[in-house]
Amino acid sequence: MLIETAAYASRWRDVAPSAKALFAVAGIVASWLAQSPAALAALIAMLMLTALLAARVPLRSYIAIALPPLGFLLLSCLTMLFGPDENGHWHWTTAMLPTIQHTALRSLAMLAALLGLVLTTPLPHLLALLRRLRTPELLLDLMVLCYRMLFVLRQAWDESITAQTARLGYRNWRQAWRSTGLLAGQMAVQVWQRAAALQTAADARVYQGTLRFLPAIYPQAQRQQVIAALAGCVMLAIAVGDRL
Template structure:
């Protein structure tokens, strides 16, 4: 079953991407910016390369008017994973089975956490400003088979329907006091899983029948909204990425 927090994050990111001021920009522009910053955060030294990349992505998220609460909700689960993954780097085990704080591990943990948070911020910059419906149809030009993009689009669409089904069944069970005790909770969760599975199977069958009635031949014709690539935006992105690389690895850099 999908957790409620993850469902809220998915909906919030999708709404932010569709309603933000960067909605009319070409996806290639935002991909160049976000993925370029991601490469800098991963390939350059953590200080100051990853710090500058993550900071620039955070500033651009604010410039794109993405609500802070949306960013925090989408980042809380990955940040929890980063926190739990870096804790083992802080300690070392020596014989006989003795745990101790590793002085070298503190630096390694800080670098790992900093690079991970910077990369996460760069990914959120792209996902919070670019709807998936704008990206998938354009992947054909990159040589991605249409079947792959269509399956991804249908899966993304079915995800929202599945979340709505889970929410409707859960509300109905709560109204009938289905979560009053542990015993009723387990029984409700089992019934919820069965009901959602039946609904998902029924929706998939209806979707298949609808495509067959409309003469589906192996590809879905989707009208893509035309967006012109902004030369100033691309130039500013290039300057930003070049500045981060130069500051981090340039001859006059102290790092």
């Protein structure tokens, strides 16, 4: 939900999704082609500054959203520091440090490219772009349903927490643990009931397997795509020049 909140508050909310996707794809390709740490660091800085300064994504939100994948990346890099010797015994080794450095920087660059796209583009705009790219309708509907169920789950959780708090369900640690257990046991039932209500509402509106949204209009789409292509060419030039 923090991602969607940042996307709707972004300065680039009304920029054509095709332009933002083009810039992100160029960043991913450039990150894959770049070899040296300096080139990868330059790409990371360019992608992050674009999101933070140009799109005006709040730094706190950017960090909060990036922390989970960064934690996974850190754990992956730490596991690469352990390796077997000639006797098959595992121990701490620094032989993989160059590989770890390259992998970490490349992953950070690709993460920055993806964050720049999702933190500036609301999901309905992304769905419209994917539909234009001939993405299967079943996949798009599954994305919408999963997206909607996140809000249903959050609403059910907040309402249950409010009700338990009003009944002094969290007045001490013992009661808090008991209330949390009861809440976890009831969440599946509540979400199931609300999902059934959503299905009933969709059937009442003659749902035929395809969810439609009002199309957004982008008067400056061509201009924005040209700017995105030029910026992407700069990143690709950095990566290709570094590779050569």
